[in-house]
Amino acid sequence: MSQGLRTVSGGRINRARPVRFTFDGRELSGLEGDTLASALLANGVHLVGRSFKYHRPRGVLTAGPEEPNALVAIRRDAARVTPNLRATEVELYEGLEAHSQNRWPSLGFDTGAINNLLAPFIPAGFYYKTFMWPRRAWQWLYEPRIRAATGLGLAPEHPDPDSYSNRFAHCDVLVVGAGPAGLAAAQSAAARGARVILCDEQPELGGSLLGEADPGASLGENGRDWLADTIRGLLANPRVTVLTRTTAFGYFPHNLIGLEQRLSDHLAQPDCRQPRERQWQVRARQVVLATGAIERPLVFPGNDRPGVMLAGAVRTYLNRYGVLAGRRAVLITTHDEAYRSALDLKRAGATVTIVDARNGASGELAETARREGLAVHTATTVIGTRGRLRVRSIRIQRLDAHGQARGATERIDCDLVLMSGGYTPSVHLFSQSRGKLAWSEGLHAFLPAESPEKVRCAGACRGVFSAAAARGDGESAGARAARDAGLTVDIVIGEPQPAQSSGTAAAGDLPQPGGAPPAKAFVDWQNDVTSRDLLLAAREGFRSIEHVKRYTTTGMATDQGKTSNLNALAIVARQLGKSIPEVGLTTFRMPYTPVTFGSFAGYTRGELFDPIRTTPIHDWAARQGAVFEDVGLWKRARYFPRNGESMHAAVARECQAVRSGCGLFDASTLGKIEVVGKDAVTFMNRLYVNGWTNLAVGRCRYGILLRDDGFIYDDGVVARIAEDRFHVTTTTGGAARVLAMMEDYLQTEWTDLSVWLTSTSEQWSVIALQGPRARQVLEALVQEVDLSAAALPHMGAATGRICGIPMRLFRVSFTGELGFEINVPADHGLAVWEAIHAAGEPHGITPYGTETMHVLRAEKGFVIVGQDTDGTVTPDDAGLTWAIGKQKPDFVGKRALERPAMHSPERKQLVGLLTAQPHVVLEEGAQIVLDARTTPPTRPIGHVTSSYYSATLGRSIALALVRAGRSRMGQTLYVPMPGEDLAVQVTSPVFYDPKGSRLNA
Template sequence: MGNAFRNKDGKYIDYTQILRFTFDGKIYQGYKGDTLASALLANGVHLLGRSFKYHRPRGIVAAGADEPNALVTVQRDHARTTPNVKATQVELYEGLIAESQNRWPNLRFDVGALNTLISNFIPAGFYYKTFMWPRQAWGKFYEPFIRGVAGLGVAPTEADPDRYSQRFAHCDVLVVGAGRAGLAAAMEAAEKGLRVLICDEQNMFGGSLLSNADVQSTESLLQTMEKLHQYSKVTCLKRTIAFGYFPHNMIGLCERLTEHLPNPAKGDVRERLWQVRARHVILATGALERPLVFPGNDRPGVMLAGAARTYLNRYGVLPGKNIACVVGHDNGYLAALELQQAGATIAVIADVRTKPVGRYIEQARQAGLPIRSGMTVTGTGGYRRVRNISVAPIVNGNIDASDTIRCDTVLMTGGYTPSVHLFSQSRGKLEWKSEQNAYIPSQSTENLSSVGSAAGLAGNDRGVIGALPMTNKSTAFVDWQNDVTVKDIDLATREGFHSIEHIKRYTTSGMATDQGKTSNINTLGIVSNILQKPVPEIGLTTFRMPYTPVSFGIFAGFARGDLFDPVRTTPMHSWAIEQNAVFEDVSLWKRARYFPRNSESMNEAVARECLAVRASCGLFDASTLGKIEVVGPDAAEFLNRMYINAWSKLTVGKCRYGVLCREDGFVMDDGVVGRLATDRFHLTTTTGGAARVLAMMEDYLQTEWQDLQVWLTSTTEQWAVIAVQGPRARDIIAPLISGIDISAHAFPHMSIGEGTIHGITMRLMRVSFTGELGYEINVPADHGRAIWEAIYEAGQAHGITPYGTEAMHVLRAEKGYVIIGQETDGTATPDDVGLSWAIGKAKPDYVGKRALIRQAMQAPTRKQLVGLLTLDDQVVLEEGAQICATAANTPPMQLIGHVTSSYYSATLGRSIALAMVAGGRTCYGKTLYVLMPSAAIPVTLTAPVFYDEKGEQVNG
């Protein structure tokens, strides 16, 4: 029956371009300009899917974004398969492949439809009530079962190969919706010379004008478009949905660029997110047609009257040939008249109103259409397609005897509901207009205006809301997509759910992917009727973004693959790559973790690197350390106030290890601070803490200590930092350096000086994070790699060995040096981690000083930094493992600490660990137990230093 329901009057159909497509494997024909829905209707196909809960056969209800039923999966390939798209919004293209959903084994015969037979046993709240007991069954049986049957389409199994794009845009006026009102508003703004952006979700502008039969609509549309395109400051975006209204007139738009193309080129952008900031927003989103709620209103072939007009006038498609109309609004008569004109038979017009009057009603009478008023619908017949409708008059408030009338299509209309979704998202107040049976925009909080029917309907255009009088409530659907019936709402109110928010969640009405575009207002009407309260007293559920579903792809945008995050690399990165370094991520940085030689494992490489540092010399890239230059006459005073340490007595040319607390007394960061001049300090932070420390310092300077004359500048990336560590360090670098006497006597541990290395300006610090004689050489970043290579070259004779962050961790742990964020967790005081020696006790104030004298901060039972040695010296503990005083491994146990760092030390030939243990410093020598998955492992508590306890090596 190829296009048996098609005439040649579709105003926006190109009849010269025939398109072939398949639905559930069967081949059909449509035309350029069709949607999947219009093309299927033209072929007489009304059965498009099965309902969510009862698997009832379902057809097409609407013609646009409000479609609740006709969800299909559109396939291009395994990766590009889009489930749950509305057939009414799928533009037809040559070769389109669509599949129905939620049915097995096929759409016409679906086993799940057995649910219909037991629908009496699946009431509202069924899942909440049923799957409560026995408790153990939840994880084993219920959850897998529910996950199996829930949901509609199936997500694709392969990664999305499409590109998604993003754009920020600004305009004076953003017009959402390009119907009559939106186009007029855009034109007015354009004429004023303003920057205008106008968007519409459809593939062409025109809105409801596209659904009109008259020639004037088409002509005025064409003229407007022609004029609009002449303004250079006007941007027109079709296929673009305004999905969300964000504060301060930021609107999210999703532009679909390739969805309508038969073969999008590889690399084409599929969808684009527009983040539009508009000085003024004009909402011209129109109104949505309201269905009627009566028994059997969900059969395929039951459709909105306005949608039928769209199919007829825009696409040249007759939804049926023998049509019954159930109307609560004059629009239904217009549909009947136009369809009769197009050759359909109007079997009946059952008006649910008692005395309808109006222009179209008069025309329908004159055309001899069979009008009955004061009616209700008692049911419909047919299974995969509606076959008849039973209508009955209401006499004295009672349903009288019904009359069954044959038909192949039922059109219904309850009138229109202004589309206030975006207005409501903007936090505008809605106002109930009983004469329009609608919520309309009232006070807005943003600079916006609503125009056209989005602002409200004409005069007393109220139509009907709620349910028609009925006795059989179990097949009268309010929310098609979530299978919510009048009976469910009835039950919910009887069970005590009276707030609309509760009713919504209990029945799930309005919670499907169509967000209740067709159901919300009728739900309100039904509840109002049951509770005998006016609609405004029932409340209104929140309209949430997105208006229609949008893909995750647009939110990810460019942030994928190499551009997911910035990948920060140091000036020596390329050298490390050439040396086959294995890298690890440290915040956004790539840091060399170790440098395996030949087929070394990580443990082997780390052991070799550690031994080399202890025996001769290691070379380490410390460029990622945060660096801040503190300059000004009050620099020392500023540091006094920030750090726990005292700085006034630090002389020029010296360094000091500094500890930074937050105001609450907990350690936040640490680093070495060197004094370059009386008014200039070179300060280092942890790699991850660089931005945080600078922000905190700026905060105090700008908001608390404006009396201080001192300025901060980040120099993290100005300097490449090369750490040369080990007994041979001085021997290696001395020949390269000039301008500084680096002899042990002239340049002792914790010195800083400026000179040159290999001819390049350098800041040299004699510092050590390994416990060995060590230097950190700062050179301008461009020279980093060259100087690194010069040192590496010079060190060859001494066995210089590049080492990575893993060896660095082991070496510092052997010395008990803490790493902020590893030993500390934001609740450790300086004393907890053994750093109370750093506190400048004579200082009147520093950040955190007051908090540290609170009683709880001094408690002897606080967790303190200790060392752990396993009795079996080859066992390496797990970092994060909990510590217990007894071996008894039966809960409940008192946990007294946790392991913070744990490594195998090649230098010592055994494992070592650092831990935070309650009152640990008083328990050296005691045996504790570390809870590991295998067993409780006995350990001896020690001081947190395992190597060179006296600290003599650094002075070498």
């Protein structure tokens, strides 16, 4: 089809550059500079979508981001499908592939339209009322069917191959919107030396001016020159950042504005190495909102047929895109300003009839219309439209002196209906700033009032509608913003312009015969909400506009009621007999228009989703084929399979090696804190449960840290390096929070102490060498340290050198064997590890991972904080009372431990469990009950915390927290699992070498 509706000249399209595209597979042609909507209209295509609920045919309603109907999916390839894009904002590019949505099998013939015939039976709340029984059917029948029958576009099924970026930015003045007010504000602030960011959702600057045949002419004095100079000046100014195709989608506290910049959606062949979108977080000292206004539709029966459009949109298509949306048009209006559209259409060759609901129309524009020969029907309403896939005619009726539709009716044939109920200032962002809105009776609109943020509005978004006045308003706002941002302003600042009436109608619903609520007079196009639905909600008792919104869904979904809110509010208010401000407005929420998930994710995806922390020995382990596990952000080697071993086999081999020879373990991820100062020992005494005063320099102690509620928070070995210096270790996951807790007490409670903390977690690489041969392996490598049991007994600490590298050596064991932990500066970690490994080869040294470490420590009954404890476990529950310093008057958690509940004999206590069947390994987390074969509900008396197969013992072992566990030694309990109740015997949690002779070797 040719673009038969294209005008011969004018507009901002490039007539020399045709652009081919497809819509539902149909090949069409538009021009460079078109949107998808303007190109479709140029081809005479009005039918672009099916409605959400009734599947009614829908056309293009608007020419901007407020579009509720023309939602399309744009497909580049299987993974690059973006649903729910507004055709009015999609820029045309060569080869663009667009698809309509929510129809089957085709847009022209949609079986779902049966819902339209059933519409009288599907009022507001229909789903809530109808599909109530049987309740279970919701899950498998009702909800899937309803979801299939209604809705918007489909999400792509492949991962998004595009990349997205983030940027933080700061400025003195952020100006949102580059229409006359925004341009003037940016120019005015920049002229005063402000750092300015100006953003606009459109591809070029100008805002509403782009819809004018002569954009500069409407700006008043020297308008054309001013417009050109202003745009040139802003683009050339290094202190001004101009962002087009950029939507300010959210206003966050303390003047942080979220901007979404679309970088490549308009390109036929985007560079796949460059991001598709960039999300900006702009912190502005001052914000000027120049977000314009949105034209208000009128509510009358059949106002949703394709070909029924907003008057201003028709004018924009004509002036900006050179597209005549129809040849026989009817304008329905309640104010003068919309007459401009009729006049422009007439001048472009269309016939236009004007239907004005007001009693008379005597303004300058109305007079011009009459002079140019346009038929003007005043005191007239619209009572219906016809046309299946496009409007073919409308029926009008005269209003009597009381505004009642009682007069003669008449049918007018047409292919285009323009409607305008005035303008609604776009206060979305202002409202998101928690700004209060004030109802203006004169303007029939909510206008911005006070905001806790540093924001001001300019132009049409505060009711200053004419371009010339908006320019003056913007100049004043920009200057004031610069002044309030702290810039010295020595130029006279103009006054804000007064708001002007736009002739907006209070309620957009036109009078109907008999005063009856009409059928299918749509208020919210996107959610298929009619005036009748709203009246029903009010009749059924909904009083709060927030409840009406949720019940009828008016103002929801992707357009968030941009065209519908005020009409809905006015209709509800009238029905309730209240004024509009009494009923109030629903909350405006971000985003202003939909934002892709990709732009929120930004760089945070794939490999960069979170930092991946690795130790200096990680690459060595990877080369050995280690399997890693995530511990917090760390990657830790879990086991080192050889020749395709299973985990079970590898862990059994590694355990065997540690128990009989020696094993090597990378413990570098352990948290480490250097506690230094003359009061270090006092600090440790106050914080940890243990007594530290008697810990000699050169000795280690196992420390337990509670919170002040008495529950175990962390644990770790602490070495005294000097009288005033402790080397404290924490769990891997607890490093940051333990340091934060220590700093908290030190900075806020114990400011009397002379102690400082430094994280050394990453300073030291920690290599655990464990097993009966550990000493022999180490002896060949260390200097300045006597490793003999007498000189360095269990829990001894020494400083010295290994392979010439300074080290802190602790004789500690988390395995139950003779063991050492060698701390060396991290850059030397790998070299030392390799040296130990080489030296250990004659002794069968075996690297082992966290899984083996877990088994070995469980055999010894050593707890892991966070696995065997869960934030409700006291030291006594865990069998660690021995660690508590008995002489200490206080430590963190001590007072809480004295509360009666902490001594209850019914508390869960840590015990061992042995399954009746030795080969059965219990599930960690499994519940424990007293009796077998009880039917639920059964009160569990505990749960399994750790469970492994112990190769050393030739059977499974488990640790568990069991109510009054220590009084149940020898008792048989049950672990119910699907199919069987597993019998377990309660035992001591120490399964191996209970006397500890091996680690003291």
